[in-house]
Amino acid sequence: MHKPFGLAQRIFLGFALQLLLIVGIYSVAMMQSTEFMENVLVSEMLREELEMSVQELNSHEELQLPPSMKIFSNDPRLDPIPSNLARVPEGFSDFLTDESSFFYRLESGRYSYILVRDQYDFERSERIYDVVILICSLCVLAVGLFFAWWWVRRRVIKPVHDLSVQVRTIAATRTYQPLQGNFANDEVGELARICDNALKRFHEALSRERLFTADISHELRTPLTIIQTSAELLHMKGANVGEAKRNELLERILGSCQSLHDLLNIFLNLARNTSFEIQESDTVHDTLNSMVDYYHPYAKEKGLELIFEVKDTCPGFYSPVVIGTIAGNLIKNALLYTAQGYVKVTETATGFEVVDTGPGIDSENKDRIFSPHTRATDQQQGSGMGLSIVKRLCDRFGWKVELVSQRPQGACFRVELLTGKPVARVDQSC
Structure with a gap:
């Protein structure tokens, strides 16, 4: 199958055809104009020469003709007209016979006069002139094609x-990098800006998709575990389960289903960069208290003390799923990395803090601790998504989370909900 021409070849071919057409038209025009001017000038010269010769004859003067010219006539004073010139029309003629000549016929009274001039010199000069035009045309064509090829490759195609x-x-990499190079402010530059913006949005979408799958696998385990264990208890005990216990297990299943629904809504909106529509129904105190109660058995199993302290009251109502996800990840991380001592959750006037007595976070990891798939230490198992989820949720709602202490023994994470920052509508700013 014939390989199609590339853009450079198509542009060059079009320019070459156009240049060939222009050079061809110019060459033909030069040759035709030269032929026309030659005929006009020679015709005028021969006419004047023949009229002057007739006047000299009528004045009984001796004819003064150049060696290249001859006059034939039916005037008895001149050589008779040869038979091959008898049909020469009146005026100027250019007959190319064995001996190329110019002819001019003049009718004066009852006599016909034919002036013949050898045009060998003219023909030779004309051929030289035509060769010069051809050589110049070929040079112009060659230089034009070379320049066009260089210009197309260097200035247009490059x-x-x-x-x-x-x-x-x-497009083949996993991370976005801006386009390099100073593109001109033309169509190519505009295309470069469009491609750069499209690549940025493409990689952001891929990043959100990867984060969505990681977030889902990280956050949905807890409600799914609750649903599974509660359903297994109902299945195992069957009718032996009391009414109160049955209602408790059913409430846990329904609550976990609602949590699944809310978590999916949160992470889908994070992945799509759209606005959130969630119910703000609980105070910070109630949500923190429920999260401490949920993780208390896990802390007791590790021999740690999980403390909930109220330093001040944070006003307002918030989504228990969002606050629970943020606080739950901070508490879970603190319990995971703390071997002995305690984990303390403190409600403040602007939010809450989570402090632990674990190994702390070194300065090397401080700047990247909120990045996806980043763990403070390799000594514990984990996906490294917890703090990333916390950071992205806080950024999305206009809140603030920071590591305020990474002392050798323990770390302190502070979440400020009352920052006064408006929530950015990411979906409208893109």
């Missing part, structure tokens, strides 16, 4: 080629 290489390279 920016497009560089752009395509960069776009192909960035």
Whole structure:
């Protein structure tokens, strides 16, 4: 199958055809104009020469003709007209016979006069002139084609080629990198800006998709575990389960289903960059208290003390799923990395803090601790998604989370809900 021409070849071919047409038309026009001017000038010269000769004859003067000219006539004073010239029309003629000549016929009274001039010199000069025109045309064509090829490759195709290489390279990577190179402020530059914006949005969408799958696998385990264990208890005990216990297990299943629904809503909106529509129904105190109660058995199993302290009251109502997800990840991380001592959750006037007596976080990990798939130490198992989820949820709602202490023994994470920052509508700013 024939390989199609590339963009450079198509542009060059179009320019070459156009240049060939222009050079061809110019060459033909030069030759035709030269032929026309030659005929006009020679015709005028022969006419004047023949009229002057007739006047000299009528004045009984001796004819003064150049060696290249001859006059034939039916005037008895001149050589008779040869038979091959008898049909020469009146006026100027250019007959190319064995001996190329110019002819001019003049009718004066009852006599016909034919002036013949050898045009060998003219023909030779004309051929030389035609060769010069042909050589110049070929040189112009060659130089034009060379310049066109150089210009097309260097000035037209090179920016497009560089752009395509960069776009192909960035599209194949897992992280976004801005396009390099100073593209001109033209159509290629506009295309580069469009591609750069599209690549950025493409990688952001891929990043959100990867984070969504990681978030889902990280956060849905708890409600799914509750649903599974509660359903297994109902199945195992059957009718032996009391009414109160049955209602408790059913409430746990329904509550976990609602949590699943809310978590899916949160992470889907994070992945799509759309606004949140969640119910704000609980205070910070109630949500923190329920999260401490939930993780208390796990802390007791590790021999740790899980403390809930109220330093001040944080006003307002918030989504228990969002606050619970943020606080739950901070508490779970603190319990995971703390071997002995305690984990303390403190409600403040602007939010809450989570403090532990674990190994702390070194300065090398402080700046990247909120990045996805990052763990403070390799000594514990985990996906490294907990703090990333906390950070993205806080950023999405205009809140603030920071590591305020990474002392050798323990870490302190502070969440400020009352920052006064408006919630950014990411879906409208893109």
